[in-house]
Amino acid sequence: MSLPLFLLGAGFNADAKAEVGPVYGNSIYIGRHEIDCGYPLVADLWQLCFGVANPPEGVSIESCFAEALSARNFEPMAQLAEAIMKAGYHLATHLRSNERGTNSYAAFFRRFASCTFLTFNYDSLVEIFLSQYGIWYPYDGFG
16 A cells, blocks of 8 residues: 655645744734744745735736846745744744644644655744654754
């Protein structure tokens, strides 16, 4: 019997923020506040990385990143990296440390631990879970 292959792509972690619930921080300036730390979706990237509320007609986000990189404008990529690291810090850390593993991500990876996973996501949520459960380890830095 062959085991399933799971192809995980954009949207896999879209509900991570809902799984965790509100994440709060404390600031000496504003006191207790909710931290905006969801994984960014493609629709979010226009505002986050390029300051554009509505994407231009017929222009892809990928072409905008390529153009920015060609012009040596690394700010859009830095904004994306910052948002991903923030989500990973607040959400992935909480999801993987859930002692009982009662969230849907933990349940999914435990249920299908013997299967194969292929991800094209630009964050590391999948890898964090696979490593947490001893399913995968990046011996050479890649998987």
